[in-house]
Amino acid sequence: MAKPDLDNPDRIRQFVEAFYDKLLVDERLAPIFLDVANVDIREHFPRIQAYWEKLLLGENNYKRHTMNIHRQLHDKRELRSADFDQWLAYFLETVDEHFAGEKAERAKRVASQIATNMHKALERDSGKPL
Secondary structure, eight states: OOOSSSSSSHHHHHHHHHHHHHHTTTTTTTHHHIIIIIIHHHHHHHEEEEHHHHHHHOOOOOOOHHHHHHHHHHHHHHHHHHHHHHHHHHHHHHHHOOSSSSSHHHHHHHHHHHHHHHHHHHHHHHTSOO
């Protein structure tokens, strides 16, 4: 049976839930989300879903400044290159496990760009290699 694409809000929600199932049990990443960022998953999931709906479907429900949020997090606990690498590995793995198609491929490209750009920006801000 063919895997579905990330082409509607329900599938994006399914992706976000499957992705965070991996993140929130990872020894490196879970503390960043749960302890440092003190994320309330019930509030976080709809925000992340809205973010990916904006990127993949052109929806306009996400109004937050993602980079500033991560700068604040980085100020609390330095986000390292390995953190971004692990985040991206889980992202790609989750997409490949559950989805296929044009939007799924776009999600993987965009996530790779996000991880690279965010890492470079935080490194530039701190003035030292992360």
